[in-house]
Amino acid sequence: MSQLDDDTAVHPSGNGTYTTRLSSAWNISTTPNGGYAMSSVLRALVDVAGRPDPVSVTVHYLRPATPDADGTITTRIVRSGRSATYATATLVQDGTERLMVAAVLADLSAPVGTGPAPELTLGAPAIPPPEACTDRGDLDQGVELPLLSRVDVRVRAGAGGHATLDGWVRLRDGSAPRSTTLPLFADAFPPALHATLGRVGWVPTLELTVHVRRRPEPGWVQAHITCDDVASGMMIETGTLWDSSGALVARSRQLGLLLAPP
Amino acid sequence: MSQLDDDTAVHPSGNGTYTTRLSSAWNISTTPNGGYAMSSVLRALVDVAGRPDPVSVTVHYLRPATPDADGTITTRIVRSGRSATYATATLVQDGTERLMVAAVLADLSAPVGTGPAPELTLGAPAIPPPEACTDRGDLDQGVELPLLSRVDVRVRAGAGGHATLDGWVRLRDGSAPRSTTLPLFADAFPPALHATLGRVGWVPTLELTVHVRRRPEPGWVQAHITCDDVASGMMIETGTLWDSSGALVARSRQLGLLLAPP
Numbered sequence: 001m002s003q004l005d006d007d008t009a010v011h012p013s014g015n016g017t018y019t020t021r022l023s024s025a026w027n028i029s030t031t032p033n034g035g036y037a038m039s040s041v042l043r044a045l046v047d048v049a050g051r052p053d054p055v056s057v058t059v060h061y062l063r064p065a066t067p068d069a070d071g072t073i074t075t076r077i078v079r080s081g082r083s084a085t086y087a088t089a090t091l092v093q094d095g096t097e098r099l100m101v102a103a104v105l106a107d108l109s110a111p112v113g114t115g116p117a118p119e120l121t122l123g124a125p126a127i128p129p130p131e132a133c134t135d136r137g138d139l140d141q142g143v144e145l146p147l148l149s150r151v152d153v154r155v156r157a158g159a160g161g162h163a164t165l166d167g168w169v170r171l172r173d174g175s176a177p178r179s180t181t182l183p184l185f186a187d188a189f190p191p192a193l194h195a196t197l198g199r200v201g202w203v204p205t206l207e208l209t210v211h212v213r214r215r216p217e218p219g220w221v222q223a224h225i226t227c228d229d230v231a232s233g234m235m236i237e238t239g240t241l242w243d244s245s246g247a248l249v250a251r252s253r254q255l256g257l258l259l260a261p262p
Numbered sequence: 263m264s265q266l267d268d269d270t271a272v273h274p275s276g277n278g279t280y281t282t283r284l285s286s287a288w289n290i291s292t293t294p295n296g297g298y299a300m301s302s303v304l305r306a307l308v309d310v311a312g313r314p315d316p317v318s319v320t321v322h323y324l325r326p327a328t329p330d331a332d333g334t335i336t337t338r339i340v341r342s343g344r345s346a347t348y349a350t351a352t353l354v355q356d357g358t359e360r361l362m363v364a365a366v367l368a369d370l371s372a373p374v375g376t377g378p379a380p381e382l383t384l385g386a387p388a389i390p391p392p393e394a395c396t397d398r399g400d401l402d403q404g405v406e407l408p409l410l411s412r413v414d415v416r417v418r419a420g421a422g423g424h425a426t427l428d429g430w431v432r433l434r435d436g437s438a439p440r441s442t443t444l445p446l447f448a449d450a451f452p453p454a455l456h457a458t459l460g461r462v463g464w465v466p467t468l469e470l471t472v473h474v475r476r477r478p479e480p481g482w483v484q485a486h487i488t489c490d491d492v493a494s495g496m497m498i499e500t501g502t503l504w505d506s507s508g509a510l511v512a513r514s515r516q517l518g519l520l521l522a523p524p
Contacts, residue, residue, distance in 0.1 A: 055496065056469040056517045058320045060348050060364060062341045078362060079324045084468065084519075086322050088350075088362070100340060100350070102322060102364050104468050104517070106494075113495025115463035115520035118455070120425060120492040163382060193380070201377035206346065206366050207318040209471045211517050213493045229510055230382040231475045232368075233375025234317065236513055238500075248491050251498055253515050255318045255366065255473050257346075258377035 002175035003150055004184070008040040010047065016075040018044040022093075024067035027146040034099070034205055035187025036147070037065040041089045041101045042180050044073040049085040051105035053179040055112070058102045058209040065091065065098045083112045108179060108215050124222050124242040130154045130168040141190060142199060142261065148172075151188050155195070163227040165192040168220045176218035177243070183210040185221050186239050186252035192227040193235060201261045203235070208254040219244025233258045264437035265412055266446070270302040272309065278337040280306040284355075286329035289408040296361070296467055297449030298409070299327040303351045303363045304442050306335040311347040313367035315441040317374070320364045320471040327353065327360045345374045370441060370477050386484050386504040392416045392430040403452060404461065404523065410434075413450050417457070425489040427454040430482045438480035439505070445472040447483050448501050448514035454489040455497060463523045465497070470516040481506025495520045 007025060010018040026036035038059045046052055065071070071093045078086040084106045091098045106112045127133070133154035137145060155167040169185045171177065177185065191203045225239040239252040269287060272280040288298035300321045308314055327333070333355045340348040346368045353360045368374045389395070395416035399407065417429040431447045433439065439447065453465045487501040501514040 055494075058364060058469070058471065060340070060366065062348055078322070078359065086324055086362075097340065100348075100364065102320060102362065102469075104322065108494050111495035113520035115465075115495060115522045117492050117495050117497075117520050118425075120455075120490065120497075122490045163380075193382075203377075207320070207364075207471075209320065209469075209515065211498055211515075213491055213496075213498070228382065228384045229475055229513070230379050231510075232317075232370050233373035233377060233379050234475075235379075235382075236473055236475070248493070251491070251515075253471065253473075253513075258375035258379050260377045 003173045008043050010044045016048050018073040020071050022065055022067055026150050027067055029143040031064040032067050033147045034061050035184040039184050041073050041091050044075055045087050045089055045103050048075045049087050049105040051085050051107050053106055053108040054103050054212050055106045056104040056211050057183050060100045060207050061205050063098050066093050069093055121248050127156050127166045130220055153188050163193045165195040165225045167223050170220050177216040179212045179215050182212050182250040186210045189225055192225045192237055202259045203256040206255045206257055210252045212250050214247050214249045216243035216249045217245045265435045270305050272306045278310050280335040282333050284327055284329055288412050289329055291405040293326040294329050295409045296323050297446040301446050303335050303353050306337055307349050307351055307365050310337045311349050311367040313347050313369050315368055315370040316365050316474050317368045318366040318473050319445050322362050322469050323467050325360050328355050331355055383510050386508055389418050389428045392482055415450050425455045427457040427487045429485050432482050439478040441474045441477050444474050444512040448472045451487055454487045454499055464521045465518040468517045468519055472514045474512050476509050476511050478505035478511045479507045
């Protein structure tokens with residue numbers, strides 16, 4: 001069992017409902033990291049769907065989750081087809097919905113689609129190895145990051161030019177990434193906007209969609225994250241993750257709200 | 263009233279529920295185009311939220327919709343905040359859920375976020391004007407496309423190299439695009455995979471997320487669509503739309519299933 005397994009344990013309580021308890025070990029400041037809070041819900045979805053890989057996960061962050069507090073996850077199987085299951089879930093704490101998830105679960109050990117599949121993928125950019133990058137903990141981000149006790153995040157400073165961030169991520173306890181770890185990894189980096197434009201305030205995620213493309217091999221996961229459109233006080237951030245073999249394992253896109261620092 | 267307005271009319275029937283009737287005029291072969299079927303649901307969501315712009319729309323296509331048939335849209339306001347409303351909806355026809363939508367609605371006439379917003383956007387590639395591009399109707403796609411009686415789609419043949427498609431889109435009746443028209447436009451092009459790799463079979467969308475970034479000016483909307491990762495019989499397609507003033511107005515990403523032609 002990894003720390004992530006321990007901290008996202010869910011217990012079925014009947015009718016597709018699960019109980020969980022959110023840890024404070026994955027906090028950004030005093031609030032659980034969104035990717036972590038989503039991971040418990042994802043675990044319930046994998047369980048109820050009986051399919052191990054979240055090929056599409058959309059999460060809407062409604063309100064901050066509460067750390068060191070119980071939560072109830074209510075799932076609904078919307079449709080279970082031959083090769084994929086559509087399901088939704090909400091996380092409620094203290095009577096209030098904190099986040100909602102809509103997902104497509106499948107089994108990536110065999111092809112999901114049956115059609116001709118041309119060879120086509122996106123290679124990882126060449127970046128310095130993790131030990132030559134900057135520890136996220138060494139960046140001045142103006143907040144405490146308990147999250148980094150659980151996730152080891154390295155970023156490449158000075159990517160230059162655009163609001164782009166490169167880096168690496170792994171679980172701090174050394175356990176290997178799984179398909180269900182990738183949505184958490186996609187949400188573990190600082191905003192790419194911060195990397196080149198300086199701190200621009202707080203950037204809460206309104207909506208995040210992660211597509212898991214392949215099961216990751218053990219080792220560091222490489223990330224490339226870019227923000228290329230800011231409008232109406234909101235920004236779009238797009239990410240790509242590769243495993244230690246260089247295979248593209250996940251893509252992400254989020255809509256973030258730009259808020260002045262508190 | 264545009265044809266799109268007529269064909270996506272929704273009628274409130276109480277408790278956040280709406281009735282609608284899907285037209286066959288927007289069909290791909292004998293099935294309503296997904297973007298069109300979603301547009302009626304979007305209209306109900308805008309109405310129930312009281313906010314005009316869908317800044318994030320995620321649709322899961324569960325089953326094909328039925329043309330020339332009534333449908334019931336059931337909406338739920340999940341959270342209505344100071345600047346944005348989170349809401350979900352399903353479209354049911356004949357007792358069966360056809361699609362589900364999770365959306366964030368806001369008002370783009372004023373900034374949604376309050377933080378410092380650096381100037382950052384992505385310019386449109388220079389491509390030949392619509393009249394120098396290929397009418398989608400002139401491509402051999404192996405299916406009837408009644409959709410093209412409502413939407414005028416031009417594509418740039420031979421983009422070369424990657425599975426990339428450039429083109430233009432507008433409503434056939436000449437009415438101006440609105441923020442709610444953009445998700446439809448994002449789903450009106452042929453698969454980018456087809457453009458350079460030939461027909462690779464049927465590519466039904468499992469999940470599509472569109473972010474509307476700005477309200478479009480009247481005129482043609484330019485599109486750039488790329489597929490850069492195929493795995494496990496599924497593909498990721500990413501699109502960007504610009505209005506006639508060159509402003510980036512929407513971004514899209516979908517997970518598509520690769521199926522052999524029927």
